Amino acid sequence: MLIAILFAVLRSLPKQVDKEVKLMEKISNGDQNAFSQLYDDYQQLLFRLILKIVKDEETANDVLQEVFVLIWSKAKGYNRSKGTPFGWITTLARNKAIDKIRSADYRKEKETINDEEDFILPNIESYNQDPLAATMASQRSKWMTKALDLIPVEQKQLLVDAYFQGYTQSELAKLHDLPLGTVKARMRQGMIKLMNILSDYKDKI
Amino acid sequence: MNKERFEDLCVVYALGTITKAEMEELRNALAEGGNEYAEILASYKNAGQQFAYATEEALPNPKVKDAVFEAINNNQKSEDSSSTANVTPLFGYLKVAAILILAFLSGYFYYNYTQLNEEVTVLEDTVEQQRFELLDLQNQLAAAEEYLNVISSRNTRLVAMGGLEPSPAAFGRLFLDQETSRAVLQIAELPATPEDKDYQLWVIRDGEDPVSAGVFSLERDLENYYLSIDDFVEQDAELIAAVAITIEPRGGMPQPTGDMFLLGTP
Numbered sequence: 001m002l003i004a005i006l007f008a009v010l011r012s013l014p015k016q017v018d019k020e021v022k023l024m025e026k027i028s029n030g031d032q033n034a035f036s037q038l039y040d041d042y043q044q045l046l047f048r049l050i051l052k053i054v055k056d057e058e059t060a061n062d063v064l065q066e067v068f069v070l071i072w073s074k075a076k077g078y079n080r081s082k083g084t085p086f087g088w089i090t091t092l093a094r095n096k097a098i099d100k101i102r103s104a105d106y107r108k109e110k111e112t113i114n115d116e117e118d119f120i121l122p123n124i125e126s127y128n129q130d131p132l133a134a135t136m137a138s139q140r141s142k143w144m145t146k147a148l149d150l151i152p153v154e155q156k157q158l159l160v161d162a163y164f165q166g167y168t169q170s171e172l173a174k175l176h177d178l179p180l181g182t183v184k185a186r187m188r189q190g191m192i193k194l195m196n197i198l199s200d201y202k203d204k205i
Numbered sequence: 206m207n208k209e210r211f212e213d214l215c216v217v218y219a220l221g222t223i224t225k226a227e228m229e230e231l232r233n234a235l236a237e238g239g240n241e242y243a244e245i246l247a248s249y250k251n252a253g254q255q256f257a258y259a260t261e262e263a264l265p266n267p268k269v270k271d272a273v274f275e276a277i278n279n280n281q282k283s284e285d286s287s288s289t290a291n292v293t294p295l296f297g298y299l300k301v302a303a304i305l306i307l308a309f310l311s312g313y314f315y316y317n318y319t320q321l322n323e324e325v326t327v328l329e330d331t332v333e334q335q336r337f338e339l340l341d342l343q344n345q346l347a348a349a350e351e352y353l354n355v356i357s358s359r360n361t362r363l364v365a366m367g368g369l370e371p372s373p374a375a376f377g378r379l380f381l382d383q384e385t386s387r388a389v390l391q392i393a394e395l396p397a398t399p400e401d402k403d404y405q406l407w408v409i410r411d412g413e414d415p416v417s418a419g420v421f422s423l424e425r426d427l428e429n430y431y432l433s434i435d436d437f438v439e440q441d442a443e444l445i446a447a448v449a450i451t452i453e454p455r456g457g458m459p460q461p462t463g464d465m466f467l468l469g470t471p
Binding site: 019032033035036037039040043044045047048049051052057060061064065068069072073083086087090091093094095139140141142143144145147148159160162163164166167168169184187188191192194195198 | 209212213215216217219220221222224248249250251252253254255256257258259260261262263264265266269270272273274276277280400401419424434435436455456
């Protein structure tokens with residue numbers, strides 16, 4: 001019985017990444033139906049992400065529009081070795097939203113990576129599974145919020161400021177009036193803690 | 206490079222705040238550290254990507270979708286018109302001949318170059334695809350074992366669901382681990398979800414309105430389909446009067462509005 005269930009599970013587990021890669025291939029060939037499906041799948045996630053960064057609904061809607069137009073125009077350049085469509089799309093949306101709240105020269109001045117292409121390290125993604133891959137999309141948000149709440153607040157704050165505001169570690173050190181070494185150590189410890197929580201979660205499913 | 210420095214670089218890479226100089230440092234570290242470092246970086250990257258979910262509920266303006274499609278169709282039209290405009294006149298037969306010869310030679314060398322490049326790309330893609338599939342199978346096996354833990358727990362209760370009129374052959378089982386609140390939903394013989402729809406799982410307690418327990422879609426008709434649900438809306442199976450699955454507009458609804466496909470009682 002258990003073996004039968006095991007095989008049934010193996011046959012049927014949703015392959016979200018495969019589905020999205022196929023969708024991206026269709027989009028790169030100009031398939032607007034596939035693009036419409038991708039829009040429906042991602043609109044809420046990206047809007048929430050962009051809104052958290054720009055903090056204004058009207059601006060967030062404008063950025064969302066720009067992001068999807070960008071996805072359409074850049075889809076030809078996407079392939080699987082660049083990581084999952086999820087990672088590619090959310091990186092694009094996050095960077096676009098951060099650009100909106102910064103001056104035009106901001107990222108140039110601080111010399112962070114500005115072009116998504118430069119940010120890619122080929123074939124990194126496939127070494128490890130997405131820790132929440134087996135989870136319903138509607139539950140991920142709840143779980144990630146809960147996971148972050150389990151991280152000490154002084155570590156969590158630095159991680160959240162970095163991701164959602166795009167601050168470098170030097171900027172965070174100034175902002176929070178902390179030595180750079182302390183910022184680095186707290187962020188490292190916070191990420192390790194987060195990875196352990198996500199891994200525990202994966203193990204418990 | 207020591208491991209602590211490498212992990213500092215992983216953190217800024219994962220959070221998307223890495224500088225160009227740090228990126229160079231990271232590339233060098235990866236070249237030195239091999240698979241071990243690549244796996245560490247992948248773990249950081251995966252964790253970093255989950256931050257996209259740490260947001261509050263909000264919905265975009267529905268008009269944005271129309272605006273996006275209008276923009277891409279306008280861009281397409283302007284590209285099409287620019288590609289057919291501005292035909293430049295040629296000056297004299299000699300220049301025409303020279304241009305044709307140059308064009309022919311360029312085309313010939315370019316063709317050979319692209320053919321070779323394409324072959325290399327195809328081979329690289331095949332290797333990468335196979336490696337990905339192997340990892341995918343390993344991951345699926347791990348996930349299947351994890352599902353079995355829920356299904357075989359001594360605290361697990363089963364709710365069987367039968368198919369209703371839209372799909373009478375369908376059936377489902379909900380395995381609820383009452384100790385951990387984790388559940389596994391097994392669905393069989395349900396038709397693939399239309400593009401603009403999702404299936405929605407409901408829990409009905411005695412005398413109360415249905416409560417949503419999650420939304421999912423099926424890309425194709427499947428003999429069996431399994432989903433894990435963390436923090437199931439009701440931990441105590443005794444309090445569940447019925448469980449149902451309906452079809453709803455994409456993203457789900459606060460209360461059921463569509464056809465009911467599966468219904469079961471504990």
